[in-house]
Amino acid sequence: MVPAAGRGTRVGGDRPKQYLPLAGRPLLLHTLERLAAHPRIAGLMVTLSADDGHWPGIDACAGKPVRTAVGGAERCHSVLAGLAALPASVGETDFVLVHDAARPCVRHADIDRLIERAGAQEGGLLAAPLRDTLKRADAWGRSVATEPRETRWRAFTPQMFRRGALTAALTAALQAGQCPTDEAMAMELAGARPLLVEGAEDNLKVTTAADFALAEWLLGQLN
Ligand SMILES: Nc1ccn([C@@H]2O[C@H](COP(=O)(O)OP(=O)(O)OP(=O)(O)O)[C@@H](O)[C@H]2O)c(=O)n1
Numbered sequence: 001m002v003p004a005a006g007r008g009t010r011v012g013g014d015r016p017k018q019y020l021p022l023a024g025r026p027l028l029l030h031t032l033e034r035l036a037a038h039p040r041i042a043g044l045m046v047t048l049s050a051d052d053g054h055w056p057g058i059d060a061c062a063g064k065p066v067r068t069a070v071g072g073a074e075r076c077h078s079v080l081a082g083l084a085a086l087p088a089s090v091g092e093t094d095f096v097l098v099h100d101a102a103r104p105c106v107r108h109a110d111i112d113r114l115i116e117r118a119g120a121q122e123g124g125l126l127a128a129p130l131r132d133t134l135k136r137a138d139a140w141g142r143s144v145a146t147e148p149r150e151t152r153w154r155a156f157t158p159q160m161f162r163r164g165a166l167t168a169a170l171t172a173a174l175q176a177g178q179c180p181t182d183e184a185m186a187m188e189l190a191g192a193r194p195l196l197v198e199g200a201e202d203n204l205k206v207t208t209a210a211d212f213a214l215a216e217w218l219l220g221q222l223n
């Protein structure tokens with residue numbers, strides 16, 4: 001599943017960032033094609049904002065079915081809506097991969113490792129251990145302490161969980177007034193311990209306008 005119902009406010013373009021050009025084509029199409037080209041991904045569910053005016057209307061990508069659903073106000077609402085709209089052929093215990101539309105540079109080797117390692121447990125996510133010294137700031141932007149970094153990881157996507165378990169975890173989190181920022185957070189709140197599978201640092205989430213140049217260069221290296 002690809003949540004693509006965001007506004008891209010930090011990029012600040014004339015349309016949501018997933019529709020801005022990356023190497024001459026909308027960012028979202030790069031992400032969909034990369035996922036669809038993976039042999040173990042059976043189909044794509046894309047969540048779109050209710051007022052999306054840019055979706056190209058495709059129903060297949062690299063021979064795999066592409067379905068859409070209307071997302072929600074936050075990413076967690078969009079993911080839950082996408083889970084609900086999956087076809088009945090996706091069983092409650094089947095694994096679903098959730099991948100940000102804004103991460104077009106994910107490597108197939110990382111998806112392979114995620115499926116293999118997290119699939120042997122109750123799910124997990126691509127992530128990378130922190131490499132830099134970690135500082136805690138005060139309200140004036142001054143460093144007041146150096147935090148231990150040994151147990152800190154940066155969460156990427158895809159994140160992979162069973163359809164039923166993830167639906168239940170997201171539903172419970174929202175009912176408790178929480179809006180998890182990723183699927184692993186919802187699962188953690190439900191008591192699960194998602195496996196952190198180390199992935200390449202270049203699985204960039206395009207977040208600001210400057211990220212487009214970097215993502216374009218990275219795509220050139222991958223293709
Ligand atoms: N209500 C939302 C918000 C975000 N997303 C998706 O979640 C992914 C990660 O979100 P982010 O990179 O933060 O995108 P935006 O929310 O669009 O960015 P911003 O916060 O700058 O507006 C993106 O693919 C985005 O389209 C979504 O499906 N539904």
Ligand SMILES: C[C@](O)(CO)[C@H](O)COP(=O)(O)O
Nearest residue numbers: 075100155156157181182205
């Ligand atoms: C899911 C995510 O990509 C993990 O790093 C990230 O949390 C999504 O970005 P957002 O800004 O929190 O929507």
